[in-house]
Amino acid sequence: MTRPPNVEQLKELVGGFGLRLDEEEVRSFIGLVEGTLASYARLDQLAEPELPVKYPRSRGYRPDPEENPLKAWYYRCSITGAENGPLSGKRIAIKDNVCVAGVPMMNGSSALEGYVPEFDATVVTRILDAGGEISGKAVCEHLCFSGGSHTSDTGPVLNPHDHAHSAGGSSSGSAALVAAGEVDVAIGGDQGGSIRIPSCWCGTYGLKPTHGLVPYTGVFPIELTLDHTGPIAATVSDVALLLAAIAGEDGLDPRQKEVRLGDYKGALNGDVRGLNVAS
Numbered sequence: 001m002t003r004p005p006n007v008e009q010l011k012e013l014v015g016g017f018g019l020r021l022d023e024e025e026v027r028s029f030i031g032l033v034e035g036t037l038a039s040y041a042r043l044d045q046l047a048e049p050e051l052p053v054k055y056p057r058s059r060g061y062r063p064d065p066e067e068n069p070l071k072a073w074y075y076r077c078s079i080t081g082a083e084n085g086p087l088s089g090k091r092i093a094i095k096d097n098v099c100v101a102g103v104p105m106m107n108g109s110s111a112l113e114g115y116v117p118e119f120d121a122t123v124v125t126r127i128l129d130a131g132g133e134i135s136g137k138a139v140c141e142h143l144c145f146s147g148g149s150h151t152s153d154t155g156p157v158l159n160p161h162d163h164a165h166s167a168g169g170s171s172s173g174s175a176a177l178v179a180a181g182e183v184d185v186a187i188g189g190d191q192g193g194s195i196r197i198p199s200c201w202c203g204t205y206g207l208k209p210t211h212g213l214v215p216y217t218g219v220f221p222i223e224l225t226l227d228h229t230g231p232i233a234a235t236v237s238d239v240a241l242l243l244a245a246i247a248g249e250d251g252l253d254p255r256q257k258e259v260r261l262g263d264y265k266g267a268l269n270g271d272v273r274g275l276n277v278a279s
Helices: 007-016 023-045 122-129 172-179 196-202 236-246
Strands: 073-080 091-095 133-138 185-190 228-233
Touching (some): 007 023, 073 172, 122 133, 122 236, 133 172, 172 185, 172 196, 185 236, 228 236
Antiparallel strands (some): 185 228
16 A cells, blocks of 8 residues: 655755745645555556456567577467357457456566566457467567667567668567568557558558447556557458457456447458549
8 A cells, every 4th residue: 555755854855856845735745645645556456357368378488589580579489269259260469558368568668678468458359369370479669659660679670671771660560570570460559550551561451440449448548538549460350350359348447338340351342443532
């Protein structure tokens, strides 16, 4: 339990910053702190939902440079899901801002290095339920705050077509691994272009889903109204396949309300003749 400082301790603390507070100001500040801590104490009393970890796995390993020429893998592992399903036979990379139980997660920042989630994000469970194999965690940009591929604390992710060029970000590793054929599909995240930019620069297909269509539960957030997670793949068909597996309400994500699902794979039966496209 966090305890607020007493009057004398607070005077000593503020003095260290060159500030001067009289007795009344100190007691007023302590009252404000106690009110804030009471709110957190109430949260601690509430039951926290436990996300399932349904499939066995090992911790995995950090790949050597020889196994990671694009610097796009943060961690390698092999987690197999259901024996059959629409993603059966598909190798999937998970962006490293998404929780995979037992596998380290860095979110591109050394401040988080060493953190190992204890649960699977909803999208991870759904991928495994659909028969997919999770092949590892793909490097993402530092706290996902870049449209380039140079800010991760593990080093820059290289464009698979030209190592002198950027792979785009912040889902840099996800797009690079798909483009290089190391995985079939990947999970990316998009707040301001972080699926679309690396997909464009690496030559993959990426989709920023409708807000709330895919649950963000278990994914490191940036901002509630901007957070999206979605598919990156080598083909439009695989984008639709992965989207169908991960979309839909999970009852936990407040971004989701009256989510409407579509037949994403079935919608690919037509062609683009007659469509007007703006750029």
